[in-house]
Amino acid sequence: GQSLEQPSEVTAVEGAIVQINCTYQTSGFYGLSWYQQHDGGAPTFLSYNALDGLEETGRFSSFLSRSDSYGYLLLQELQMKDSASYFCAVRDPLGFKTIFGAGTRLFVKA
Amino acid sequence: DSGVTQTPKHLITATGQRVTLRCSPRSGDLSVYWYQQSLDQGLQFLIQYYNGEERAKGNILERFSAQQFPDLHSELNLSSLELGDSALYFCASSQRGQETQYFGPGTRLLVL
Numbered sequence: 001g002q003s004l005e006q007p008s009e010v011t012a013v014e015g016a017i018v019q020i021n022c023t024y025q026t027s028g029f030y031g032l033s034w035y036q037q038h039d040g041g042a043p044t045f046l047s048y049n050a051l052d053g054l055e056e057t058g059r060f061s062s063f064l065s066r067s068d069s070y071g072y073l074l075l076q077e078l079q080m081k082d083s084a085s086y087f088c089a090v091r092d093p094l095g096f097k098t099i100f101g102a103g104t105r106l107f108v109k110a
Numbered sequence: 111d112s113g114v115t116q117t118p119k120h121l122i123t124a125t126g127q128r129v130t131l132r133c134s135p136r137s138g139d140l141s142v143y144w145y146q147q148s149l150d151q152g153l154q155f156l157i158q159y160y161n162g163e164e165r166a167k168g169n170i171l172e173r174f175s176a177q178q179f180p181d182l183h184s185e186l187n188l189s190s191l192e193l194g195d196s197a198l199y200f201c202a203s204s205q206r207g208q209e210t211q212y213f214g215p216g217t218r219l220l221v222l
Binding site: 028030031033035041042043045048050087089091092096097098099100101102103 | 112125143145147151152154155158165166167168200202209210211212213214215
């Protein structure tokens with residue numbers, strides 16, 4: 001089966017850089033996606049890596065290494081509004097199911 | 111605003127009852143996904159439809175069913191409700207060949 005592991009919580013200071021890791025066990029996949037969810041809100045798409053390497057979108061970057069079954073989301077110049085839960089996700093290429101990690105709750109402190 | 115709409119926003123009902131949740135995808139999106147998110151939990155994939163046909167099935171209970179209509183809106187039917195079914199139910203949509211999923215605001219279901 002497919003599974004993704006993320007740290008449950010991360011705390012960082014405003015203005016700092018934080019990295020949220022995601023390791024996965026899959027029999028194959030299309031790529032790794034990242035979503036942000038604020039309390040009481042809907043998940044919103046942040047980034048997608050189909051190939052190995054780094055994808056940059058403003059303050060957020062995402063990295064994928066298929067050989068290491070590992071990816072991460074990098075948030076730079078942290079702001080208080082970045083306090084949220086972050087989920088990595090994959091789609092099973094065989095059954096097409098979408099599988100989300102349990103999520104990492106990021107706390108940004110002043 | 112993702113462009114995905116869900117109704118109702120809130121639903122309170124009793125155990126044993128049946129409810130229907132409705133989702134309208136973004137214009138042009140053929141895929142619709144349904145997820146369940148219990149308190150402080152991750153997103154559990156329930157089912158996906160593509161252009162009216164079931165495409166993928168997750169850990170969806172037999173008491174739950176869904177369908178996608180010719181106008182591409184989708185409905186999730188939950189029956190014989192139990193206390194444990196209380197959760198946020200999200201619908202998402204995506205374009206053909208795209209991995210990005212756009213989520214609706216969700217329906218918060220409370221079963222008493």
